[in-house]
Amino acid sequence: MLNLDGKTALVTGAGSGVGQGIVRQLARQGATVVVNDLDQAKADSTVAELTSAGFQASTAVFDVTDAGAVRASIAELGPIDILINNVGNAGAVPMEMAAFKDSLPENWPKFVDVNLYGVMHCTHAVLDGMTTRGWGRVITISSAAGRMGLNIGVSIYGAAKAGAANLMRHISQEVAANGVTCNAVALGLMDTVPEEFTAHAIKGIPCGRLGTPADAGYIVGFLASEEASWITGQLFGVDGGSAPF
Numbered sequence: 001m002l003n004l005d006g007k008t009a010l011v012t013g014a015g016s017g018v019g020q021g022i023v024r025q026l027a028r029q030g031a032t033v034v035v036n037d038l039d040q041a042k043a044d045s046t047v048a049e050l051t052s053a054g055f056q057a058s059t060a061v062f063d064v065t066d067a068g069a070v071r072a073s074i075a076e077l078g079p080i081d082i083l084i085n086n087v088g089n090a091g092a093v094p095m096e097m098a099a100f101k102d103s104l105p106e107n108w109p110k111f112v113d114v115n116l117y118g119v120m121h122c123t124h125a126v127l128d129g130m131t132t133r134g135w136g137r138v139i140t141i142s143s144a145a146g147r148m149g150l151n152i153g154v155s156i157y158g159a160a161k162a163g164a165a166n167l168m169r170h171i172s173q174e175v176a177a178n179g180v181t182c183n184a185v186a187l188g189l190m191d192t193v194p195e196e197f198t199a200h201a202i203k204g205i206p207c208g209r210l211g212t213p214a215d216a217g218y219i220v221g222f223l224a225s226e227e228a229s230w231i232t233g234q235l236f237g238v239d240g241g242s243a244p245f
């Protein structure tokens with residue numbers, strides 16, 4: 001069950017955090033994983049962990065916001081069966097929070113570039129191969145901030161995350177007949193965020209704890225499997241019950 005033997009999975013931003021939980025799970029299910037990151041050292045360290053545990057893994061260092069680099073790198077990798085668009089937040093720079101009225105227009109593109117254009121670049125580069133081969137999975141990591149309004153200064157980030165989730169819905173309709181599914185996962189607050197930001201917020205999570213990279217890995221592992229072939233165009237909340245709709 002949920003076996004991914006013979007499949008190759010590319011996970012963006014898998015050199016740390018949530019992406020590491022995703023590559024660990026996909027590798028356990030039998031996939032050969034390609035660990036993308038901007039940062040060579042982080043990608044290498046994730047691959048070293050996986051290969052020393054006996055899994056098949058390699059690195060692909062590129063910036064998801066650079067359309068040319070994405071296309072060239074993915075062409076070099078060969079067939080990708082499963083794409084996980086995991087890179088997000090503010091990309092390579094720290095997340096800055098500001099109410100929309102106080103935000104500076106020059107700070108908006110960094111959120112849209114990584115959370116929406118990055119998803120478009122990677123998805124566009126793999127989709128033709130998936131539809132031609134008649135099998136594929138595209139799973140985009142979105143956020144609770146892309147499903148609901150929050151008064152925590154993340155409106156541009158949330159707008160880009162909502163855009164990426166809706167992109168999955170549209171593409172799902174275009175490629176379903178070719179055996180390719182496209183879904184999104186809206187994560188709640190994860191334990192990859194520094195404690196000073198989470199200490200208060202944790203009280204509002206009905207399950208009483210932050211999410212872990214493993215929690216993200218479990219749903220992605222299911223959506224990537226053959227058993228999930230009739231599930232497409234959906235956005236799944238994985239958030240400890242924080243957004244129950």
Ligand SMILES: NC(=O)c1ccc[n+]([C@@H]2O[C@H](COP(=O)([O-])OP(=O)(O)OC[C@H]3O[C@@H](n4cnc5c(N)ncnc54)[C@H](O)[C@@H]3O)[C@@H](O)[C@H]2O)c1
Nearest residue numbers: 013016017018038063064086087088089091092143187190
């Ligand atoms: N952390 C949370 O609480 C939370 C909540 C909801 C959703 N999310 C989403 O989950 C995903 C993973 O979050 P995280 O906190 O683990 O990520 P993270 O900020 O730890 O970054 C993951 C990796 O992405 C790499 N990276 C950054 N920009 C890149 C780029 N342009 N190209 C390639 N690699 C790049 C970084 O080097 C890093 O190793 C993101 O999409 C994020 O928006 C996170």
